[in-house]
Amino acid sequence: MSRLFIGLIVLCALAGVGWTVSAGRPMPESDVAGLTGDPVAGETIFTAAGCASCHMAPGAEGEAQRVLSGGQKFPSDFGTFIAPNISPDPDHGIGGWDLADLAGALTRGVSPEGEHYYPAFPYTAYTHMELQDIADLKAYLDTLPASDAPSQPHQVGFPFNIRRAMFGWNLLYLSDHWVLPVGDDPKLERGRYLVEALAHCGECHTPRTALGGMDTDRWMAGAPDPSGKGKVPNITPAALDWGESDIVFFLETGFTPNFDAAGGHMVDVINNMAKLSAEDRAAVAAYIAALPPVASAP
Amino acid sequence: MNILKSLAFVLPMTLGTMALSQTEETNPIIKQRMEVMKSMNGSIGILIKMTKGEMAFDAEEAQAAAANIAETAAEVPALFEAEEMSEKSRALPAIWQNYEDFSNKADALRVAAETAATQIDAHDDLGPAVSNIGGACTACHKVNRAER
Numbered sequence: 001m002s003r004l005f006i007g008l009i010v011l012c013a014l015a016g017v018g019w020t021v022s023a024g025r026p027m028p029e030s031d032v033a034g035l036t037g038d039p040v041a042g043e044t045i046f047t048a049a050g051c052a053s054c055h056m057a058p059g060a061e062g063e064a065q066r067v068l069s070g071g072q073k074f075p076s077d078f079g080t081f082i083a084p085n086i087s088p089d090p091d092h093g094i095g096g097w098d099l100a101d102l103a104g105a106l107t108r109g110v111s112p113e114g115e116h117y118y119p120a121f122p123y124t125a126y127t128h129m130e131l132q133d134i135a136d137l138k139a140y141l142d143t144l145p146a147s148d149a150p151s152q153p154h155q156v157g158f159p160f161n162i163r164r165a166m167f168g169w170n171l172l173y174l175s176d177h178w179v180l181p182v183g184d185d186p187k188l189e190r191g192r193y194l195v196e197a198l199a200h201c202g203e204c205h206t207p208r209t210a211l212g213g214m215d216t217d218r219w220m221a222g223a224p225d226p227s228g229k230g231k232v233p234n235i236t237p238a239a240l241d242w243g244e245s246d247i248v249f250f251l252e253t254g255f256t257p258n259f260d261a262a263g264g265h266m267v268d269v270i271n272n273m274a275k276l277s278a279e280d281r282a283a284v285a286a287y288i289a290a291l292p293p294v295a296s297a298p
Numbered sequence: 299m300n301i302l303k304s305l306a307f308v309l310p311m312t313l314g315t316m317a318l319s320q321t322e323e324t325n326p327i328i329k330q331r332m333e334v335m336k337s338m339n340g341s342i343g344i345l346i347k348m349t350k351g352e353m354a355f356d357a358e359e360a361q362a363a364a365a366n367i368a369e370t371a372a373e374v375p376a377l378f379e380a381e382e383m384s385e386k387s388r389a390l391p392a393i394w395q396n397y398e399d400f401s402n403k404a405d406a407l408r409v410a411a412e413t414a415a416t417q418i419d420a421h422d423d424l425g426p427a428v429s430n431i432g433g434a435c436t437a438c439h440k441v442n443r444a445e446r
Contacts, residue, residue: 059441061437225445229444229445230444230445230446231445231446232445233446249346249350252429253346253428253429253432254432254433254435254436255342255346255428255432258339259339259340259342259343259346260339261342261432261435261436261439262436262439263436263439263440263443263444263445264439264440264443264445265440267436267437267439267440268440270436271433271436274429
């Protein structure tokens with residue numbers, strides 16, 4: 001009897017420790033103290049990071065793409081994630097957030113209340129973002145139109161609906177290490193920042209492990225399309241024989257060296273890349289060309 | 299021995315048919331769609347090669363290429379009216395779920411290409427023409443064409 005009692009106390013204590021440890025930690029205000037954002041610079045970050053591609057309403061075109069009301073669905077092996085409203089609406093969007101709240105979400109995958117986000121939101125890439133860039137991004141996001149469309153709950157079943165489990169997942173997959181070593185070449189460094197941090201290219205182009213993390217040993221080696229149909233191509237030199245100028249042209253116009261026009265989600269990426277500077281597109285191309293070749297999965 | 303002989307005879311035939319079925323689309327309407335897309339591919343190729351300087355700039359030839367894209371774009375809605383799909387076809391059901399949107403997107407390409415056909419006078423006009431035509435192609439491919 002007393003053994004059972006002690007056992008129960010130990011179990012409760014462990015559960016308590018686990019519960020405390022697994023809580024998400026928002027970013028302290030002091031980490032972003034003194035930073036002020038420039039909305040003009042923020043627009044470039046916004047474009048490069050592809051925020052609107054996922055957070056605009058499904059099928060939005062033209063000016064409507066600036067309304068980040070959410071609602072697009074992202075099917076996965078773990079359920080369907082629905083992008084939330086991140087417009088400046090104080091009740092349904094993130095208008096009530098301060099800079100530390102946004103920085104915590106982007107770099108730690110944690111809400112201002114300390115709730116873990118799911119990695120359908122690519123915080124494992126955004127974790128590399130410079131805090132100044134996040135300040136600029138915040139200044140730009142604040143200028144966008146507000147939407148009072150309520151965010152919809154994700155369609156995720158047990159056990160993936162336990163957000164605390166993301167604590168363990170983050171231990172495995174949330175890292176501030178870059179994937180590709182680039183030395184001190186400033187062009188490659190810029191390309192890496194654009195590809196690995198902002199544009200989060202690896203999210204679609206890199207295959208995932210059984211737990212849904214990036215298989216970084218097979219970085220950019222192509223993966224099944226998460227929609228279930230087709231494949232996202234291998235863009236390492238083992239499969240992509242384009243020159244750097246071909247990659248630049250594709251990112252600017254959407255046309256491959258065979259004059260085929262891109263389709264699928266890549267179209268959103270191209271629309272963003274086309275708005276960046278020619279130097280930034282060249283930096284992305286230099287990074288892609290510098291990837292180690294990895295053969296496609298059979 | 300006889301079995302081996304017949305195998306030697308039948309196997310290449312089977313393989314040949316298999317190879318043929320992988321390269322040939324048998325549905326006539328899908329085949330026609332593919333030919334139209336190929337024709338547009340050839341025309342945009344001319345504009346792109348001129349843009350990149352891989353081909354000498356010739357205003358008349360560039361205008362003709364753009365005009366061909368406009369003409370073929372005008373044929374697209376009718377070619378996709380029938381809900382025909384095949385293993386080779388990359389047409390998505392989205393086309394028929396919102397056929398009006400699909401037709402509008404084809405028309406946007408026709409307009410972009412027609413504009414290009416009247417406005418390309420100098421090499422510098424090629425960049426914007428390719429961008430506008432490309433924007434119309436990808437806007438439609440984004441939702442209506444399957445990825446490989």
